[in-house]
Amino acid sequence: MPAGNSGLPAVLRLTGVTKTFPGGVRALDDVSLTIGRGELLAIVGPSGSGKSTLLNVMGTLDLPTRGTVEIAGQDAASLNDRRLSALRGRWLGFVFQQFHLTDGLTAAENVATSLLYAGVSRRRRAPLALTALERVGLGHRVGHLPHQLSGGERQRVAIARALVNEPALVLADEPTGALDSANGGAVLDLLVRLNREGTTIAVITHDGNIADQLPRQVEMRDGRVVRDTGPRTGPAPEGTP
Numbered sequence: 001m002p003a004g005n006s007g008l009p010a011v012l013r014l015t016g017v018t019k020t021f022p023g024g025v026r027a028l029d030d031v032s033l034t035i036g037r038g039e040l041l042a043i044v045g046p047s048g049s050g051k052s053t054l055l056n057v058m059g060t061l062d063l064p065t066r067g068t069v070e071i072a073g074q075d076a077a078s079l080n081d082r083r084l085s086a087l088r089g090r091w092l093g094f095v096f097q098q099f100h101l102t103d104g105l106t107a108a109e110n111v112a113t114s115l116l117y118a119g120v121s122r123r124r125r126a127p128l129a130l131t132a133l134e135r136v137g138l139g140h141r142v143g144h145l146p147h148q149l150s151g152g153e154r155q156r157v158a159i160a161r162a163l164v165n166e167p168a169l170v171l172a173d174e175p176t177g178a179l180d181s182a183n184g185g186a187v188l189d190l191l192v193r194l195n196r197e198g199t200t201i202a203v204i205t206h207d208g209n210i211a212d213q214l215p216r217q218v219e220m221r222d223g224r225v226v227r228d229t230g231p232r233t234g235p236a237p238e239g240t241p
């Protein structure tokens with residue numbers, strides 16, 4: 001992997017990314033951003049500033065109009081659809097505001113779905129799903145269906161599903177946005193703990209209070225990065241080996 005600006009290997013690198021939608025809206029305007037392994041950062045900005053568009057481009061769910069997106073050193077534009085979805089399955093985990101769990105599946109089955117897509121054998125899926133649910137404090141809820149779980153528990157299942165493949169980067173879009181403040185706080189605490197245990201996480205939020213609790217803030221306005229506090233571990237001066 002190429003080095004990130006913290007000196008750690010970069011898990012994601014955007015260079016000069018512009019996204020223009022049909023009709024001419026420029027949702028992203030020359031965005032460059034490097035995320036190093038082990039980081040926990042907030043991408044923060046008001047509604048309409050380009051956060052979701054940025055998440056889609058970072059997650060290779062959408063391609064930029066201009067600029068490059070590299071995941072773990074691989075240029076997303078050089079891959080066909082099949083390889084791109086393999087890259088997503090291998091390197092990325094997604095957490096959404098509305099959880100996006102499958103209704104008829106238990107917590108364990110929802111988590112195991114990620115493993116199915118990653119090609120893990122049936123026999124190994126159940127124990128890995130259980131371990132992931134234990135990591136998020138839901139070892140006692142493995143057989144519950146989504147409607148039998150609270151909102152906070154559902155989001156923790158979604159986080160376990162995002163983690164179970166040990167992705168290089170977890171992308172979380174407003175992960176506390178559908179939760180009350182107590183459950184939202186618990187989910188944020190969980191993300192902080194998982195980061196301490198080694199997971200690289202980008203949290204997209206419109207909420208400055210949430211952003212301020214994370215070690216790095218990247219602020220978006222009108223499709224541009226207007227502030228980036230950079231990785232917390234002091235960046236090496238330019239040109240330092």
Ligand code: ADP
Nearest residue numbers: 021022025027046047048049050051052053054
């Ligand atoms: P945020 O997530 O920060 O609210 P978005 O990335 O959703 O911002 O949107 C950024 C801008 O791009 C907005 O002006 C929005 O209206 C526009 N936009 C987003 N998606 C599309 C689309 N599919 N087609 C046209 N314009 C879009």
Ligand code: MG
Nearest residue numbers: 048051052053
């Ligand atoms: Mg959005």
